[in-house]
Each structure stands twice: as structure tokens, then as C-alpha cells.
Amino acid sequence: MVVFWLLIGFAFAAFVVRVPARWLGIAALAIWLAVLGVHLSMPGGAVARAIGGSFAGWLVGGAVLGLVLGYRLLLRGLSRRAGGGQASDPVAVPEAVPVVGGDRSATMSDDELDRYARHIVLREIGGPGQMRLRGANVLLVGAGGLGAPLALYLAAAGVGRITLADDDSISLSNLQRQVLFRSDQTGQPKAQAGAAAMGALNPHVTVTPLMRRVAASDAALVAGHDLVLDGTDSFAARAAVNAACVEAGVPLLAGAIAQWEGQATLYDPARGGPCMACIFPVAPAAGLAPSCAEAGVVGALPGVIGSVMALEAIKHLTGAGQGLRGRMLIFDGLYGETRTIGLTARADCPVCGGRGA
């Protein structure tokens, strides 16, 4: 009986610290073989009595358990093969249907353990942090300059479910900085082409293309997500995403770029700090904040700010380090300078009502 309770304790501990199923199986097989060996070589001995049971009993019990586990593995293999067959044609997928079906099993596969090995060895992320990324559901608004590195790094990092919203299609002038797309994709919808590229990079994540903008009235859409990332390029679009996030109580990682300078911050009034409207209450006067199309933007800048946003998203979702809630990181690419300023909520904010003050 001693061995039986040891096995139960061992299995429970392995479940708590998320030992991969393969190691668990090998360990259980080794213990079973050792028990059989003791019963066979010293039947009725002190060790055999301490273990309990008989050679025949352990043999039959192990064989039955092996058959059950083998049958389960066979079923899982068959369902995986069936699921893989559905993800072959991303172009034909209608709006809001996942292009690539991620693996929703409870533990990471050997492929995932290998893929995320550099995350798993980081003390601040580790296996539990990677599982949090795997279970996360984020909404990425805008598949442009900021959206391109965000989409690639979030998919590569193994963020389990990503919705990519954009109503635009790829043009030649995008390709100077939007590294998510290729020259032969001009004219294609950005949401679908981006989702297909993310699925090709990491088949373990589920990407849902949404070929429309996110409006201020989209709180219900936003509410289903753990985090929203805004890479849109106009004040009106950013204000709409902010309003939807405030109403849904979902944190918003926002970035903006123009010419040589960019900024990134986390708006999360539900948990402290300002919303976007606390900092930018009114739209800038026409001509004061020209778009990238009017004022220009250096090609690698969205890569810098988009990557900062992806890094902050990984930190936020895993709980690593200190995020940008109530702080704004400002990067001046022309002079190679970075600074961080503090942000506070406005008690009279018309959008969040200063609830984060």
C-alpha cells in the first residue's frame, strides 16, 4: 500500500508543478517495472510485503491502465489530425472565424516546450508564465506599422488567442515599415493576410481576423479580452478604442508614432491611472497632429514602439516586472533618447470619470 500512496502523492505533486505528461509516464513506468521486479525476485519478502499486492495483481493493474492511456493517446492523435486538416486555406475563411486552431489541451506539448524554451528559462516568466500567455485572449486593433511587429511578436510568444482588427487592405506604401506583409500581397485585406502570417509563424495560437474598425460602442467585443493593444494611426480611432476599453474595464496598451518620435503607455483606469481621454481630452487642431501619410515616419520606428508594446503585453499577461500603468515611455529616434514621464487621471475626465485617480 505504501507504493500506491506514494504514486498518488507523486502524481498530485506533478500535476501541481505541471510536469509534462511524457516525463510523468516514464516515471510511472519505471516505478511499475521496479515493483514487478521486487515481487518477481523476492516474493513474500519484507520489501514485497511493504509494497503490497502480488506480482499478478500489479501486472494486470498496470496492463489495464496502459490500455486505457494508450486508447486516449490514440483518440487525441486522431482528433489532432482532423483539426489540422481544417486550417489549410486561410483566404477562404470568413470574418471572425479562427484561421488557425490552437491546441487547447491542458498542458504544453513537446513542440511548445521546445518553441518557448527561452521564455521558460526566464525566472520572471517560466512555465507558469508561458501557460498564462497560452491562456490569454488579446485584441489587436490596427494591422499597420505598430500592428505588424505586435502581431508577429505576440504570435511568436505564444499568446493563445489573438483577434486582429483592421478594415484596410495592403498598399505598396505600407511595405516600407509594415513587415507583416509581402510585396505580392498588395490589395489583400490586412486582417486576413496578417492572421495567415501569424498562423504560419506559430500554429499553436488561434488568430481571428476581424475586417472592420473598433468603435466606441464595441465594449461587448472588447469585454471578452484580457488586454487590448491599439496600433491605430488617428486620434478618432484611438479615442473610440479607449472609450470601448473604459466601458468594458479592459486594460489598453496604446502606442503612437510620428516622424522620428514614438510613445507607449498602459491605460487602465479600472485598476489605477488615467485613460487616454485623461491625457488627451480633445482632438488636436487640424494640422497640429498630422498622420504618418502627411508627416512621414521613419521605417524602423514602428518596429521600436511596436516591440516595446509587445514586450509590455508579455509583461502584463505574465505579471513580470513593472508595467507602464500611469507612465508613458517616450522615444526620440533622431537623437537616440528615451525618457519616461508620469501620468495621472483627471477627476473630471468625460470618459472614465477619473475612477483611476
Ligand SMILES: [Zn+2]
Ligand atoms: Zn479618463
